[in-house]
Amino acid sequence: MFNNCMDKWYKCALKHLKRILDDALARQMARDGISDIEAAEEAAKKPAKLFRFTIKAHVYLGFVFAFVLAISIGVALIATMILMDRNLEIVVFSNKYVYHTFEARNYEKGFFIKGTGLKESIQHIRALKELFLEHYGEIKKMVGSNGLLSKIDKYAMLLESLDGLHADTAAAQDLTARSEKIKAELQVTGDELVTVAKDLMKKEQNSLDKTMLLFRVVHIYALVFLVLFIAFILHLMGVRVLRTLNRFMTYMSQISSGRQTHFQSSRLYRDEFSDLSGVLDQLVKEYDRQQTIISQSHKLRAVGTLTAGVAHELNNPINNMTLTAHMLLEDYNELSDDERLEMVKDLIDEAGRARLIVRSLLDFARESESIMEPIGIGEVLEETLKIAGSQVKLAGVHIELKISPNLPRIHGDRHQLQQVFLNLLLNALDVTLKGGHLKIEVCMADEDSFVAVKVTDFGLGIPDHILHHIFDPFFTTKAKGKGTGLGLSVSQGIIAKHGGHITVSTKQKRGTTFTVKLPITTIPADLSRYAEDQALLNSK
Amino acid sequence: MRAGYRLMSRPYDVPIIFLDNFHGYNIVSMMTDDGKIEVLLLDDEPIVGKRLRPALLKLGCEVEVFESPKKAIKRINEKEFDIVVTDIRMDEIDGIEVLEHVMNKSKRTKVIMITGYAMMELARQAMEKGAFDFIAKPFKPEDLRIIIVKAAEALGVKLSHAQQP
Numbered sequence A: 001m002f003n004n005c006m007d008k009w010y011k012c013a014l015k016h017l018k019r020i021l022d023d024a025l026a027r028q029m030a031r032d033g034i035s036d037i038e039a040a041e042e043a044a045k046k047p048a049k050l051f052r053f054t055i056k057a058h059v060y061l062g063f064v065f066a067f068v069l070a071i072s073i074g075v076a077l078i079a080t081m082i083l084m085d086r087n088l089e090i091v092v093f094s095n096k097y098v099y100h101t102f103e104a105r106n107y108e109k110g111f112f113i114k115g116t117g118l119k120e121s122i123q124h125i126r127a128l129k130e131l132f133l134e135h136y137g138e139i140k141k142m143v144g145s146n147g148l149l150s151k152i153d154k155y156a157m158l159l160e161s162l163d164g165l166h167a168d169t170a171a172a173q174d175l176t177a178r179s180e181k182i183k184a185e186l187q188v189t190g191d192e193l194v195t196v197a198k199d200l201m202k203k204e205q206n207s208l209d210k211t212m213l214l215f216r217v218v219h220i221y222a223l224v225f226l227v228l229f230i231a232f233i234l235h236l237m238g239v240r241v242l243r244t245l246n247r248f249m250t251y252m253s254q255i256s257s258g259r260q261t262h263f264q265s266s267r268l269y270r271d272e273f274s275d276l277s278g279v280l281d282q283l284v285k286e287y288d289r290q291q292t293i294i295s296q297s298h299k300l301r302a303v304g305t306l307t308a309g310v311a312h313e314l315n316n317p318i319n320n321m322t323l324t325a326h327m328l329l330e331d332y333n334e335l336s337d338d339e340r341l342e343m344v345k346d347l348i349d350e351a352g353r354a355r356l357i358v359r360s361l362l363d364f365a366r367e368s369e370s371i372m373e374p375i376g377i378g379e380v381l382e383e384t385l386k387i388a389g390s391q392v393k394l395a396g397v398h399i400e401l402k403i404s405p406n407l408p409r410i411h412g413d414r415h416q417l418q419q420v421f422l423n424l425l426l427n428a429l430d431v432t433l434k435g436g437h438l439k440i441e442v443c444m445a446d447e448d449s450f451v452a453v454k455v456t457d458f459g460l461g462i463p464d465h466i467l468h469h470i471f472d473p474f475f476t477t478k479a480k481g482k483g484t485g486l487g488l489s490v491s492q493g494i495i496a497k498h499g500g501h502i503t504v505s506t507k508q509k510r511g512t513t514f515t516v517k518l519p520i521t522t523i524p525a526d527l528s529r530y531a532e533d534q535a536l537l538n539s540k
Numbered sequence B: 001m002r003a004g005y006r007l008m009s010r011p012y013d014v015p016i017i018f019l020d021n022f023h024g025y026n027i028v029s030m031m032t033d034d035g036k037i038e039v040l041l042l043d044d045e046p047i048v049g050k051r052l053r054p055a056l057l058k059l060g061c062e063v064e065v066f067e068s069p070k071k072a073i074k075r076i077n078e079k080e081f082d083i084v085v086t087d088i089r090m091d092e093i094d095g096i097e098v099l100e101h102v103m104n105k106s107k108r109t110k111v112i113m114i115t116g117y118a119m120m121e122l123a124r125q126a127m128e129k130g131a132f133d134f135i136a137k138p139f140k141p142e143d144l145r146i147i148i149v150k151a152a153e154a155l156g157v158k159l160s161h162a163q164q165p
Helices: A002-032 A036-049 A055-114 A118-134 A136-143 A148-167 A169-256 A272-330 A337-365 A377-387 A389-395 A414-431 A487-497 A527-539 B002-009 B046-057 B069-078 B095-105 B120-128 B141-154
Strands: A373-375 A398-403 A410-412 A437-444 A450-457 A501-507 A511-519 B038-042 B062-066 B083-087 B110-115 B133-136
Touching (some): A055 A118, A055 A148, A055 A272, A118 A136, A118 A148, A136 A169, A169 A272, A272 A487, A272 B046, A373 A377, A373 A414, A377 A389, A377 A398, A377 A414, A377 A437, A377 A450, A389 A414, A414 A437, A414 A450, A414 A511, A487 A501, A487 A511, B038 B069, B046 B062, B069 B083, B095 B110, B095 B120, B110 B120, B110 B141
Parallel strands (some): B038 B062, B083 B110, B110 B133
Antiparallel strands (some): A437 A450, A501 A511
16 A cells, blocks of 8 residues: 555655656746846846745645555555464464374374374364364465375374274284274374474564565655655754745835845745745835835935025025126226126126036935946035035034045935935034034944044034934924924935945934945956046057 | 115114115215225125125225135234124124124214125024125126215215116
């Protein structure tokens, strides 16, 4: 029975294996023939092509397997027990058979030496006959029945006739001669009986050995199947469920810390977890989209804040143009050509100045695709200061910018980082009184392969009960309509996406330092551009 | 723009001048001792001084132009001007401080403030501190000249003012 079961199981496993191999082979072949982009698409489509092996199926299969296994082991054990039992019966009766045979022979031999024991011999041979009749089937199967009964009968008859001979004194004269004749016949028949008995014993021994072996084999198989079953369950619980759950946990914690990841499954089959990861991926995409919207709306908010400063700043070139144009109009006839030219040049310069002011703000406000590229962090800060320049002037705050020389580049999105630093700068401006100063420092961080940007104000510091909440979305201490409470939360999101982090240290009445740490880039610069430059140089 | 600052900021002790009638006046009377109104013009934008100097000279004023508030204050300490025109927002010292300085030095001097754009709060502050009037960027040279004429009138001087057609 279990041979049968094992066969089925084995075939099933083979079928699955073949399917997996075919699948992998087909994918490999498909991939070899297509371009990179198509390969990516292929990878995206991969789950649809994989066959489904659900955990539910796995559990059901496990149960069915366990059930079949238990029944097979039970049946096998019962069958071997019955076999064992039967064998023991055979042992018992063949022992009896051998005993009676040998006893009958012994008494018969004793009779010829001592003259007594014939009766006992007859008794034994009768018992033997009974035993033979009782277990005719088994004995026939084991040693064959070719004239065994007649031999026993003949032996019994010889013994009886010998007994009769001794009882009949009248025929005493030829007693010895007849006795000798019977004795000879007895010996032949007795020997035959003994041979059969020995044969029986040997066969019985063999059969017992075989059954014992079977018994052991069945036990070992049961054990092996149990181990296999345990492995199956372990695979289900340990590998499939727990490991996948662990992966999901790492994945989720990565997402919650703001890192952009995609759930990549290397598995060859689909199951409930594949569905879950699909749903989660969707969720993350949606979350990302929302995050982008929040980030953009916050950016526009910052632009709104900057607008006051920009409007102010714009008034200067516009005023210069107004004055110049009016004076040119007023004094046109009195002015020399040179003076007129100078005034027109002034007009052009001032118009350019106005354009620059507007452009830096519009550049920043524009909704742009996230482009990750190697950038110098110092440049980003200088640009940020340019964007916020008019705001800084308006606030009447002096900013001390210190950039360490030869800083390694970082890998990041210029506009997003500008947004972060602008936000920190505007926050710092808010708590700085007119005529106060701020410090911005760009240097290597204490941590290896990180650069740090420290924005320090010398305001009142952040109280402890607020400090825990400053990175929470929608938390703000600013007046209604002045802050969205999203600045630091959005900044934290952006920095986390860059693989860095923002920390804050504050001292009551002394000031606050926000430190942004960003990992330096390990991606090589665009060498193709370098090669082009070299080629250009060489051609010259 | 002109109506805006007039509404917001006109000090009520100054007689209202009808601007339309004012154009083309050509009367010179009641001059200061040396016969000329002395104006100090302070703005950190060089073009402002460069263009306004000839505009004010036409009024018959004496004009000194400064770009640095520090130098201007130094000059104010040396000499009493009739009219000081100052920008409010400057890097080192802002216009309000210059106003305070002038007011401490000489109550007689009329201070005209130039603001980046009309900020009520700053305007109110300036008026409280004794500014004569203020003018918002961007303005035409004529706008300033009108205020200068008013200020001169408040000082009892009638400036000649020949508007270009």
